Amino acid sequence: MIKLNGLSGGYTQPPTVNGLDLEINKGEFFTLLGPNGSGKTTLFKLITGQLPISEGEVYIDGKNLATLSNIEKAKLMAVLTQENKVAFDYTVEEIVSLGRYPHQKGIFKNLTKKDLAVIEEVMELTNISDFRKTPFRRMSGGEKQRVLLAKALAQEPEILLLDEPTNHLDIKHIFQMLDLLKKRQENFDLTVFAILHDLNIASLYADRIAFLHNGSILEVGDVGILRKEDKLKMVYDVELKSRAHPTLPKPQLIMTPDYSVSRTMDFSKSYRIKQTEEYIHVEFNQHLRTISNGVIGEGIQWLKHFCNFHVSKDYNSSEPKEDLQSWMTKHSIPPEQAVGMMTAVELEDAVFLEEEIEGIPMMAVVTAGTGNAVDITNELNRGVIQTVGTINIFLFINAHFSDGALVNGIISATEAKVKALQDLKIKDIHSNTIATGTSTDAILLGLTQQGEKTPYAGSGTTVGKGIGQIVYRATKKAIKKYLHRVYEGNWRQ
Numbered sequence: 001m002i003k004l005n006g007l008s009g010g011y012t013q014p015p016t017v018n019g020l021d022l023e024i025n026k027g028e029f030f031t032l033l034g035p036n037g038s039g040k041t042t043l044f045k046l047i048t049g050q051l052p053i054s055e056g057e058v059y060i061d062g063k064n065l066a067t068l069s070n071i072e073k074a075k076l077m078a079v080l081t082q083e084n085k086v087a088f089d090y091t092v093e094e095i096v097s098l099g100r101y102p103h104q105k106g107i108f109k110n111l112t113k114k115d116l117a118v119i120e121e122v123m124e125l126t127n128i129s130d131f132r133k134t135p136f137r138r139m140s141g142g143e144k145q146r147v148l149l150a151k152a153l154a155q156e157p158e159i160l161l162l163d164e165p166t167n168h169l170d171i172k173h174i175f176q177m178l179d180l181l182k183k184r185q186e187n188f189d190l191t192v193f194a195i196l197h198d199l200n201i202a203s204l205y206a207d208r209i210a211f212l213h214n215g216s217i218l219e220v221g222d223v224g225i226l227r228k229e230d231k232l233k234m235v236y237d238v239e240l241k242s243r244a245h246p247t248l249p250k251p252q253l254i255m256t257p258d259y260s261v262s263r264t265m266d267f268s269k270s271y272r273i274k275q276t277e278e279y280i281h282v283e284f285n286q287h288l289r290t291i292s293n294g295v296i297g298e299g300i301q302w303l304k305h306f307c308n309f310h311v312s313k314d315y316n317s318s319e320p321k322e323d324l325q326s327w328m329t330k331h332s333i334p335p336e337q338a339v340g341m342m343t344a345v346e347l348e349d350a351v352f353l354e355e356e357i358e359g360i361p362m363m364a365v366v367t368a369g370t371g372n373a374v375d376i377t378n379e380l381n382r383g384v385i386q387t388v389g390t391i392n393i394f395l396f397i398n399a400h401f402s403d404g405a406l407v408n409g410i411i412s413a414t415e416a417k418v419k420a421l422q423d424l425k426i427k428d429i430h431s432n433t434i435a436t437g438t439s440t441d442a443i444l445l446g447l448t449q450q451g452e453k454t455p456y457a458g459s460g461t462t463v464g465k466g467i468g469q470i471v472y473r474a475t476k477k478a479i480k481k482y483l484h485r486v487y488e489g490n491w492r493q
């Protein structure tokens with residue numbers, strides 16, 4: 001749809017845009033990224049003919065730009081620029097009507113029924129119908145941007161060139177505008193060529209992306225190129241980490257500022273524990289890097305409150321998350337900064353172990369019930385579970401883990417838990433084989449992120465071994481307490 005062949009031009013020598021080759025397909029949402037002054041707007045001006053081309057060609061829909069009249073260009077392309085100044089004191093409706101100019105015929109250029117229908121439609125789409133009689137100059141920056149988008153859409157172009165179209169817009173209107181453009185792209189095969197500064201927004205909306213660097217294209221491809229941290233560093237000269245969007249298969253970029261404060265905390269003095277019949281609450285004075293499958297606080301996060309609430313053994317709520325949130329709120333614990341688990345185990349049987357293993361301080365809190373023990377290698381038993389049978393493990397470590405090490409840590413802790421069950425000969429009552437866990441086990445690992453970063457925490461590492469030992473000891477002790485209670489002190493291994 002747009003083909004740039006060895007394109008050069010700009011205000012400077014050598015030209016800002018220098019021998020640039022690029023092809024944009026019909027119906028795609030293409031985003032141009034690059035730092036300030038890299039020549040993005042200059043490139044747009046060369047494409048629209050606002051700046052003379054010094055070398056190369058621009059082809060639009062197979063036609064050389066140099067051979068097209070202004071009306072022909074306006075029927076093909078509409079432009080939304082960063083500037084939203086308008087020379088005369090038009091109303092909103094008049095500005096939008098200007099978009100129909102390339103389609104009007106005859107000397108008097110009156111608006112036809114079709115023109116009026118298009119104007120109505122685009123004002124409706126951009127949510128500006130209520131402002132139709134308002135003078136343009138009285139609109140806010142964001143509202144002006146929406147009016148100019150309506151004008152561009154009224155042009156019914158095949159290509160929409162957008163130079164930072166989300167400037168002046170609040171978050172809601174950024175998403176509204178880009179959702180609208182995506183719909184036009186899908187329903188009308190509109191080609192969108194947008195300059196954006198927000199890399200994360202570009203990742204969410206673009207089909208393809210190009211990095212402009214020193215006047216030419218450094219890299220072009222689908223949004224996966226935003227995973228190339230070294231390229232981003234080269235283009236923007238900042239440290240960026242590419243991470244996954246939590247629900248979409250798109251990268252999102254995380255910036256780390258230079259000013260970041262180094263963490264210092266005395267591990268054993270950095271937390272306090274509250275234990276009642278109703279709940280256990282471990283509160284740290286700083287946020288820990290966490291990985292958990294808790295009902296609240298799941299995934300990898302930064303959290304500082306860790307709670308295990310007691311429930312009756314027939315607790316069967318359809319809204320466990322909401323229940324935990326309300327219980328936490330009742331005890332002034334902020335749920336958005338917490339991991340929350342539940343157990344039917346008596347909380348006075350909880351085991352607390354603080355140990356320094358191989359020079360690494362750790363603290364484990366374990367509640368265990370095994371009435372519901374399961375050998376995971378057997379078929380699923382679909383019966384209703386109404387027994388005290390969950391192992392909940394909190395493990396806090398004074399170390400600095402990579403995300404991979406967090407996963408390693410979960411493996412190490414799980415292996416240690418399985419060993420405890422094995423050594424105590426806890427069985428799956430359905431299969432009569434040694435259990436590997438219970439059907440609803442939960443775990444949390446909390447890291448202070450102090451000291452040197454560790455990439456691994458498996459059984460081949462000091463910290464992995466430490467995890468194994470403390471989890472094994474605490475889990476075994478917690479299971480024994482549970483069995484003593486169940487067998488009223490008559491349990492013997």
Ligand SMILES: Nc1ncnc2c1ncn2[C@@H]1O[C@H](COP(=O)(O)OP(=O)(O)OP(=O)(O)O)[C@@H](O)[C@H]1O
Pocket residue numbers: 010011012016034035036037038039040041042043
């Ligand atoms: N009207 C002008 N006259 C002279 N030089 C200009 C003019 N407009 C831009 N330039 C220069 O051309 C270069 C590229 O500018 P351009 O506006 O294309 O960058 P950009 O990538 O769009 O930047 P930004 O992200 O800041 O909008 C810059 O060095 C700029 O100073």
